[in-house]
Amino acid sequence: MRASPILSEVTKTAVAGQSHAVRVRDVTMDFGSGSSPAVDRASFDLEKGKFLTILGPSGSGKTTLLRMIAGFQRPTRGDITIGGKPVDAAPPHRRSVGMVFQKLALFPHMTAAENVAFPLKMRRFNPAKTPARVREFLDLVKLGDFGGRRVNELSGGQQQRVAIARALVFEPELLLLDEPLAALDRKLREEMQLEFRRIQRELGVTTINVTHDQREALVVSDDIIVMDGGIIQQHAKPVEMYRAPENLFVSSFLGVSTFIDGQVAEGGMHAADGSLLRGTPVSVGLQTGQRGRGAIRAEQIRIDQDQGGLSHCDTVLQVAIKDVIFEGERLLYTAASPILPGVDFQIYHHDPEAFDLYEVGQQVWIGWKAGDLKVFKAAD
Numbered sequence: 001m002r003a004s005p006i007l008s009e010v011t012k013t014a015v016a017g018q019s020h021a022v023r024v025r026d027v028t029m030d031f032g033s034g035s036s037p038a039v040d041r042a043s044f045d046l047e048k049g050k051f052l053t054i055l056g057p058s059g060s061g062k063t064t065l066l067r068m069i070a071g072f073q074r075p076t077r078g079d080i081t082i083g084g085k086p087v088d089a090a091p092p093h094r095r096s097v098g099m100v101f102q103k104l105a106l107f108p109h110m111t112a113a114e115n116v117a118f119p120l121k122m123r124r125f126n127p128a129k130t131p132a133r134v135r136e137f138l139d140l141v142k143l144g145d146f147g148g149r150r151v152n153e154l155s156g157g158q159q160q161r162v163a164i165a166r167a168l169v170f171e172p173e174l175l176l177l178d179e180p181l182a183a184l185d186r187k188l189r190e191e192m193q194l195e196f197r198r199i200q201r202e203l204g205v206t207t208i209n210v211t212h213d214q215r216e217a218l219v220v221s222d223d224i225i226v227m228d229g230g231i232i233q234q235h236a237k238p239v240e241m242y243r244a245p246e247n248l249f250v251s252s253f254l255g256v257s258t259f260i261d262g263q264v265a266e267g268g269m270h271a272a273d274g275s276l277l278r279g280t281p282v283s284v285g286l287q288t289g290q291r292g293r294g295a296i297r298a299e300q301i302r303i304d305q306d307q308g309g310l311s312h313c314d315t316v317l318q319v320a321i322k323d324v325i326f327e328g329e330r331l332l333y334t335a336a337s338p339i340l341p342g343v344d345f346q347i348y349h350h351d352p353e354a355f356d357l358y359e360v361g362q363q364v365w366i367g368w369k370a371g372d373l374k375v376f377k378a379a380d
């Protein structure tokens with residue numbers, strides 16, 4: 001944590017005591033609509049000063065979990081503590097929580113400075129010290145010269161910054177972000193992702209961020225929780241989540257993969273054609289003879305015109321190119337083989353020397369290392 005002089009008071013407060021962690025235990029939210037719970041027995045701990053992202057598809061329960069932590073919704077069951085204090089019954093304004101949502105809810109007719117000052121006023125902060133504190137936080141979000149501007153005279157990115165300053169100005173123990181960047185265009189969104197990260201590191205404020213953007217989760221987080229169907233599927237650091245997904249859902253939700261169905265065998269997996277894909281790691285709990293689904297990431301499949309170019313691979317296959325997508329810095333090929341009907345191989349290819357190497361319909365070779373194809377329990 002970098003303690004700039006202007007932020008020294010803030011950082012001191014953030015560092016003092018060990019009370020910034022969040023603890024969620026068996027938290028369930030059942031709206032009683034007859035369907036399965038929106039959040040089902042969620043448990044996790046968040047270390048003080050860390051940035052956690054809750055990632056999942058639409059309807060997976062992310063917002064409901066965040067709203068329970070914020071105090072907008074009371075869990076049907078389970079316990080939540082912030083800074084060691086149970087907060088289940090405390091309303092939002094009694095929790096030391098700053099929030100930024102997709103709808104920023106700034107006061108458009110007020111200046112940036114007045115917006116940032118608002119939470120201080122609500123909390124009866126010393127009026128004599130308010131201008132300096134507001135200035136500190138406008139500087140933090142790089143809007144030092146814009147304090148006098150009305151919000152409706154600011155750009156979308158600048159409004160985001162005002163919302164961040166307003167959420168942090170009263171030095172909350174916890175910052176909650178509910179898809180605040182979803183409405184921004186891609187370039188601005190990526191810039192703001194890095195800004196969130198910078199500010200969070202500078203202040204050391206414990207943060208929980210909700211998103212369905214996997215890139216955002218990988219870029220900004222210390223920890224990621226992936227949710228599906230109200231259930232936490234995995235809680236891990238970004239690199240571990242990407243490289244060692246625990247189940248098929250996490251594997252398919254993060255990154256681009258090819259899936260091959262088969263039957264777990266001694267030392268590997270039998271693919272549909274009966275061939276043995278030798279040496280593929282099989283996830284815990286899968287027994288020989290059971291059906292499984294192999295997954296391999298697009299960047300782990302090699303592609304070459306000649307079989308000889310893939311001598312370092314354990315499995316090699318001839319395929320026909322079905323589709324090519326130009327993504328700027330790389331190409332994404334889709335290819336198929338008559339040996340494994342129904343399997344669409346997804347292959348990332350990056351060659352700075354030459355683009356458009358292969359055309360649709362062209363016969364090429366693909367290959368991969370045995371350890372890169374991981375076999376999971378197939379979804380029920």
Ligand SMILES: Nc1ncnc2c1ncn2[C@@H]1O[C@H](COP(=O)(O)OP(=O)(O)OP(=O)(O)O)[C@@H](O)[C@H]1O
Binds near residue numbers: 033059060061212
């Ligand atoms: N107030 C409510 N009453 C009844 N059901 C609700 C309520 N709020 C959410 N749900 C249901 O709970 C489930 C989880 O919703 P939630 O908004 O938490 O998902 P999400 O992962 O945040 O989705 P999104 O990314 O679309 O915002 C959904 O099936 C939703 O329909």
